[in-house]
Amino acid sequence: MPNDRIVLAYSGGLDTTVAVPWLKEKYGADIVTLTIDLGMVDLETTRQRALSIGAVEAVIVDGRQTLVDEFLYPSLQAGTVYEEQYPLATALGRPLIARYLVEAAREHGAYAVAHGCTGKGNDQVRIEVGVMALDPNLQVIAPIRDWGMSRDDEIEYGLARNLPINTRASRFSTDENLWGRSVEAGELEDPFERGVPIAINGESMGGVDLIGHLNAVGGDHGVGRIDHVENRLVGIKSREIYECPAAVVLHAAHKGLETMTLSKEQARTKARIAQEYSDVIYNGLWYTAHRADLDAYVQSTQRHVTGEVRLRLHKGTCTVVGRQAPRALYNYGLATYDRQDQFDHAAAAGFIGIYGLPVRTQNQAQPD
Amino acid sequence: MPNDRIVLAYSGGLDTTVAVPWLKEKYGADIVTLTIDLGMVDLETTRQRALSIGAVEAVIVDGRQTLVDEFLYPSLQAGTVYEEQYPLATALGRPLIARYLVEAAREHGAYAVAHGCTGKGNDQVRIEVGVMALDPNLQVIAPIRDWGMSRDDEIEYGLARNLPINTRASRFSTDENLWGRSVEAGELEDPFERGVPIAINGESMGGVDLIGHLNAVGGDHGVGRIDHVENRLVGIKSREIYECPAAVVLHAAHKGLETMTLSKEQARTKARIAQEYSDVIYNGLWYTAHRADLDAYVQSTQRHVTGEVRLRLHKGTCTVVGRQAPRALYNYGLATYDRQDQFDHAAAAGFIGIYGLPVRTQNQAQPD
Amino acid sequence: MPNDRIVLAYSGGLDTTVAVPWLKEKYGADIVTLTIDLGMVDLETTRQRALSIGAVEAVIVDGRQTLVDEFLYPSLQAGTVYEEQYPLATALGRPLIARYLVEAAREHGAYAVAHGCTGKGNDQVRIEVGVMALDPNLQVIAPIRDWGMSRDDEIEYGLARNLPINTRASRFSTDENLWGRSVEAGELEDPFERGVPIAINGESMGGVDLIGHLNAVGGDHGVGRIDHVENRLVGIKSREIYECPAAVVLHAAHKGLETMTLSKEQARTKARIAQEYSDVIYNGLWYTAHRADLDAYVQSTQRHVTGEVRLRLHKGTCTVVGRQAPRALYNYGLATYDRQDQFDHAAAAGFIGIYGLPVRTQNQAQPD
Amino acid sequence: MPNDRIVLAYSGGLDTTVAVPWLKEKYGADIVTLTIDLGMVDLETTRQRALSIGAVEAVIVDGRQTLVDEFLYPSLQAGTVYEEQYPLATALGRPLIARYLVEAAREHGAYAVAHGCTGKGNDQVRIEVGVMALDPNLQVIAPIRDWGMSRDDEIEYGLARNLPINTRASRFSTDENLWGRSVEAGELEDPFERGVPIAINGESMGGVDLIGHLNAVGGDHGVGRIDHVENRLVGIKSREIYECPAAVVLHAAHKGLETMTLSKEQARTKARIAQEYSDVIYNGLWYTAHRADLDAYVQSTQRHVTGEVRLRLHKGTCTVVGRQAPRALYNYGLATYDRQDQFDHAAAAGFIGIYGLPVRTQNQAQPD
Structure with missing residues (x-):
């Protein structure tokens, strides 16, 4: 009877494996699993596992080509690098999963779809808002967000039902597709004052010495070579080669440090101001009231940009590997998935309902 | 008699060495040279050379500390990286040079200052607008822009006057200060179709294979590891580790290719749209009219983003080393300083006059 | 006993009058009312009413001077006009109310503050996030959002407790302060096709006739005279007088129509694109790839900008008084406070919790 | 012989009438006049006048429909209102004139086109950059910019050649088309302190009284009623009616005053910051570090926003009719076309050459 069916996005991991019996028991429903290969999944093994734990049907889809053609390449064209750092691999896979869920629900006559996201991440929002947009009447269930089980509870629940689960798998959830992999990491480790560098390796230095030292060390490691086709002020493009070891290291x-101490809205506006400020400097407009205004803004943002940063310089690369700030906005208790987790998971459902409301409204009013 | 003096910014190189007798002869003026150490200059040697070629006074200044305190560190705080690539070393030194020129002109009673920039670069604008801002009544002379001599003419002119010039020095002009060095490079070399990759090393590939191949090759070279403290949609910061070799390579x-084929204004607006588009994707809003609008913009920009790019992957770094596009806006005849130079140097003076007019007006009306 | 106290922001209207006994009954608490004059309140009358319905204390504050000095004038300096239309009167009063609530809670030893906002408006968010920012440990109660009573239920509840309520007061909630008044209005009434005008008063017209007609009619009513000090392309300011009746009427x-058919995010980005597009046109750059890109964006946004608009022209003013669009995003069922209300009020609490989380975190980590 | 022909954009006014014999005499060329009706021109009368003063051909074109379809309506769709004030009538007509000039030059075998713009305005840039874009090899002549005649000189020159000129016509140049008319006006007249109002009609007032007074006076004149469909924070659209007389008057x-005292770049960035700041206030984020940063920027911009403003309130409208600021950037000597004119007209040609260079380059490299 179609009305009793739920389509579950199924990866084969602990969370979604436990979700199959849980959804059956709680909703009295038949579970259709949907497994999508976006680059890294053994489809047939996962299909057999799904059937072995009680799915009435186990659908598998090779989504790689569609991912590339409709998501990765348009993103590449747009130059979409989140916060100038992250090329958005997981975020680009989620709307595709939402579409496959909606298609499977229609094909299998399901009244609801389910996903394995927690109440604290981005992916719950991406999938639920995607489903809202594509089929406003389809119900969405988020078992992991709702059931309140810790990881240990899940293992216990699964073992009691003879589920094939791996109790030694990584405690960090992982997501990967063709465009990249994300691994949530553990604690932050090691250490500027109001945005200005004051020491290196424990030794206080004035600016001239500090920059000279970094130019030497950075240069030794090949850091800071830039090959750029640049737009000149006088209307032409020219190719330029720059060598700026200290500048590259210090900007990094x-x-x-700013990623730890500025709020998201501060970071967004400061990025736009930095683009403007760069042009002002490049274009020779240092001695202007406009530059003074921009600087007043910047100085205000630097009040709490104080702390320590650890970097690794190696064969041309400069990587931040540790950041510590007394006034950091990063909060381990909020970010962790451990038992110390202080985040209000239940609030997420209300948040998504209101956050997604205009998307739902627009897709209903303007369906084409 | 003070009114006959000109202060010349003097580096000791060919251009400014030739400028000393040329200014004396053309303006009947006494020349005061001003040499500023911003990180790389032998002040005393340069002072002796200036006096030996006829300067009445040779002023030297150690500007390194001021450069750091008033220009480099504020820029660092602002995160000003021009076009996300270049930390603006030369551009940050120019307003400081303008200030020292104005101060020296006042101290030595000069009616004019002179600099060695050509009519095609950015630096003429930066220095002249800086001087306009600080002293609207001070005249600025740009001998190299005005005299119409080629490099060979300069050498001939200098040898005829027994000037101490090095005829084998590099044909590329160089500028360096503490924050970095810029070297203008020669021709561009080596091979996307409307923004989408179609082959690697001469072999056509579909997207899945192409990305898979780049993930393997890029991963072997350690390219694409990202360690980021990120602002989540649900209001918390979290630390993420990403591995995205193909994405990093393809974005680069x-x-x-876009630096060759988009105009400056297209690049500026596309960078802002990319920031917005990234947030739209990250925030789960793929299926919205807003994303469709952004994509319409992006597709329009990609019409001529066709060509070949050569990259070097090495020990974690991915560097673009060649770019070629049939519809490139880069024009060797405009960018070169060789005899094929097609740029109208004389137009630069008119350009600067109008471009700097609002700066001059504001510094007169609002001096404090 | 201080720990039993709740401070309620009290206006004297139906909602907050009913809230006094409701809070007492539900929380077993003593209620301290707080009434703030931001321009329009009879403080003493309201104080007497609060005491007569059971408040243990009734605090009154004249907040007008503070409102002007710390909120209205800074906003004026910033030129903050929301969506180029609304000078933000109510939105500017809310953070002041939050501050007075926190101050009163501290002075009167209250463990919680309460406000009379519903679950559907902006003001709940502004007040709660304000309180979170100023005192992260203070609890906030929103009785009207929580109790689920309709207007008729409230009146019945109040009459049963002999509360002094006016049963004939307006069904539209009103808020006013020195900076302005907001009145929520009823239904929208009465005709552009994909952003292009096609008729006037029921008569189809080609563009030339249509604009000629509007220039005549608009000119008769004195609409469209503009007196502007303008920044010219060539670096000077000049005063210009324009007469553009048809253009002003059609832009309005x-x-x-766009306010009805574009989402908030589309409206924000289009406003930025329009600013850029204006400069492109003003600066003579019509025939550029950049303009073509901007136009591709604009055309995408106009897909559903189809409908009818009614305007009133009178003595120099042109006012939109009716808008109707088949694909409107305005949804009466969501916007109304009537019984047809389809908005999920309960979701608001979860939304605010997550939306306000970064503000709370930052004010804890960076208190000064 | 085709190679001797110049096409002159001919309005029938003093400047272009004098230009016909001047071009013939200076260039030894045959002059083809081109007169375009964009809404206000008597084509046949102008054609007869052109032939009577020596044009070998007088071409006339009705451009109204094209203006509407290809320029006015796309602009309307884009919402392009320059500096939120001016719907860009003249600026929209110029690229159309450039196109007709290029078409006429091709049809009549002319080697150059000529226009009647001065060296100080926007229109020279718009037309010349338009022609550069459409035909990079066509020469452009700007007789009025080049000949150095004052208005009196022109009249004398014309009378000596028996040209039919009206010596009593307005000294203000006027341009009009279907979309509006621009009239350059004369001096500015009449009176905030660092962005904050301090008096009305000569009487100093505190903020409460001042706003109260303006609410009374503004309300009497029906100023400040706003009817708006607004995007709420919680994801819905609602219709709001506001009454804010004082706020509207003070913002205006x-x-x-800011149009007099901020540079163009300050005005552009402040407009973007104001949009962000409005959202911050509207969204309840007053007590955030982000708002403090924005305010630091705003306070810096207000240093010189001091002066007097005269407004006219009448039947619902509030119009600025006079502005005076001790630190104004408006400079009568630069803005005037009188004999006191201090603007360097000759610099304009160099400016346009460099300003238009990237447009010319792109239209050559990417012609489709």
């Missing part, structure tokens, strides 16, 4: 460190 | 290549 | 009508 | 006055 400073930005690393 | 695509951006390299 | 078109914008009116 | 403040903006009027």
Whole structure:
């Protein structure tokens, strides 16, 4: 009877494996699993596992070509690198999963779809808002968000039902597709004052010495060579080669510290101001009231940009590997999935309902 | 008699060495040279050379500390990286040079200052607008822009006057300060179709294979590891580790091709749209009219983003080393300083006069 | 006993009057009312009413001077006009109310504050996020959002407790302060096709006739005279007088229709693109690839900008008084406070919790 | 012989009438006049006048329909209102004139086109860059910019050659088309302190009284009623009616003063910051570090926003009619076309050459 069916996005991992009996028991429903290969999944093995734990049907889809053609390449054309750092691999896979869920629900006559996201991440929003947009009447269930089980509870629940689960798998959830992989990492480790560098490796240095030192060290490691076709002020393009070891290292460190101490809205506006400020400097407009205004803004943002940054310089690369700030906005208790987790998972459903409301409204009013 | 003096910014190189007798002869003026150490200059040697070629006074200044405190560090705080690539070393030194020129002109009673920039670069604008801002009544002379001598003419002119010039020095002009060095490079070399990659090393590939191949090759070279403290949609910061070799390589290549084929204004607006588009994707809003609008913009920009890009992958770095596009806006005849130079140097003076007019007006009306 | 106290922001209207006994009954608490004059309140009358319905204390505050000095004038300096239309009167009063609530809670030893906002408006968010920012540990109660009573239920509840309520007061909630008044209005009434005008008063017209007609009619009513000090392309300011009746009328009508048919994010990005596009046109860059890109964006946004607009022209003013669009995003069922209300009020609490989380985190980590 | 022909954009006014014999005499060329009706021209009368003063051909074109379809309506769709004030009538007509000039030059075998713009305005740039874009090899002549005649000189020159000129015509140049008319006006007249109002009609007032007074006076004149369909924070659209007389009057006055005292770049960035700041206030985020940063920027911009503004309130409209600021950037000597004119007209040609260079380059490299 179609009305009793739920389509579950099924990866074969602990969370979604436990979700199959849980959804059956709680909703009295038949579970259709949907497994999508976006680059890294053994489809047939996962299909057999799904059937072995009680799915009435186990649908598998090779989504790689569609992912490339409709998501990765348009994103590449747009130059969409989140916060100038992250090329958005997971975020690009989620709307495709939402579409496959909606298609499977229609084909299998399901009244609801389910996903394995928690109440604290981005992916719950991406999938649910995607489903809202594509089929406003389809119900969405988020078992992991709702059931309140810890990881240990899940294992216990699964073992009691003889589910084929791996109790030694990584405690960090992982997502990967063709465009990249994300691994949630553990604690942050090691250490500027109001945005200005004051020491290296424990030794206080004035600016001239500090920059000279970094130019030497950075240069030794090949850091800071830039080959750029540039738009000149006088209307032509020219190719330029730059060597700026200290500048590249310090910008990386400073930005690393800002990711800890600026709010998202501060970071967004400061990025736009930085683009404007760069042009002002490049275009010779240093001595202007406009530059003074921009600087007043910047100085205000630097009040709490104080802390320590650890970097690794190696064969041309400069990587931030540790950041510590007394006034950091990063909060381990909020970010962790451990038992110390202080985040209000239940609030997420209300948040998504209102956040997704205009998307739902527009897709109903303007369906084409 | 003070009114006959000109202060010349003097580096000791060919251009400014030839400028000393030329200014004396053309303006009947006494020349005061001003040499500023921003990180790389032997002040005393340059002072002796200036006096030996006829300067009445040779002023030297160690500007390194001021450069750091008033220009480099504020820029670092602002995160000003021009076109996300270049930390603006030369552009940050120019307003400081303008200030020292104005101060020296006042101290030595000069009616004019002179600099060694050509009519085609950015630096003429930066220095002249800086001087306009700080002293609207001070005259600025640009001998190299005005005299119409080629490099060979300069050498001939200098040898005829027994000037101490090095005839084998590099034909590329160089500028360096503490924050970095810029070297103007020669021709561009080596091969996307409307923004989409179609082959690697001469072999046509579909997207899945192409990305898979780049993930393997890029991964072997350690390219594409990202360690980022990220602002989640649900209001918290979290630390993420990403591995995205193909995405990093392709974004670098695509951006390299766009620097050849998009105008400056297209690049500026597309960068802002990319920031918005990234947030739209990250925030789960793929299926919205807003995303469709952004994509219409992006597709329009990609019409001529066709060509070849050469990249070097090495020990974690991915560098664009060649770009070629049939519809490139880069024009060797305009960018070169060789005899094929097609740029109208004389127009630069008129351009600067009008471009700097609002700066001059504001610094007169609002001096404090 | 201080720990039993709740401070309620009290206006004297139906909602907050009913809230006094409801909070006492539900929380077993003593209620301290707080009434703030931001321009329009009879403080003493309201104080007497609060005491007569059971408040243990009734605090009154004249907040007018503070409102002006710390909120209205800074906003004026910033030129903050929401969506180029609304000078933000109510939105500017809310953070001041949040501050007075926190101050009163501290002075009177209250563990919670309460406000009379519903679950559907902006003001709940503004007040709760304000309180979170100023005192992260203070609890906030929103009785009207929580109790689920309709207006008729409230009146019945109040009459049963002999509360002094006016049963004939307006069904539209009103808020006013020195900076302005907002009145929520009823239904929208009465005709552009994909952003282009096609008729006037029922008569189809080609563009030339249509604009000629509007220039005549608009000119008769003195609409469209503009006196502007303008920044010219060539670096000077000049004063210009323009007369553009048809353009002003059509822009107003078109914008009116867009408020109905574009999402908030589309409206934000289009406003930025329009600013850029204006400069492109003003600066003579019509025949550029950049303009073509901007136009591709604009055309995408106009797909559903089809409908009818009614305008009133009178003595120099042109006002949109009716808008109707088959694909409107305005949804009466969501916007109304009537019984047809389809908005999920309960979701608001979850939304605010997550929306306000970064503000709370930052004010804890960076208190100064 | 085709190679001797110049096409002159001919309006029938003093400047272009004098230009016909001047071009013939200076260039030894045959002059073809081109007169375009964009809404206000008597084509046949102008044609007869052109032939009577020596044109070998007088071409006339009705451009109204094209203006509407290809320029006015796309602009309307884009919402392009320059500096939120001016719907860009003249600026929209110029690229159309450029196109007709290029078409006429091809049809009549001319080697050059000529226009009647001065060296100080926007229109020279718009027309010349338009022609550069459409035909990079066509020469452009700007007789009025080049000949150095004052208005009196022109009249004398014309009378000596028996040209039919009206010596009593307005000294203000006028341009009009279907979309509007621009009239350059004369001096500015009449009176905020660092962006904050301090008096009305000569009487100093505190903020509460001042706003109360303006609410009374503004309300009497029906100023400040706003009817708006608004995007709420919680994801819905609602219709709102606001009454804010004082706020509307003060924002208009403040903006009027800023047009005198902020540079163009300050105005552009402040407009973007104001949009962000409005959203911050509307969305309840007053007590955030982000708002403090924005305010630091705003306070920096207000240093010189001091002066007097005169407004006219009448039947619902509030119009700025006078602005005076001790630190105004408006400079009568630069803005005037009188004999006191201090603007360097000759610099304009160099400016346009460099400003238009990337447009010319792109239209050559990417012609389709």
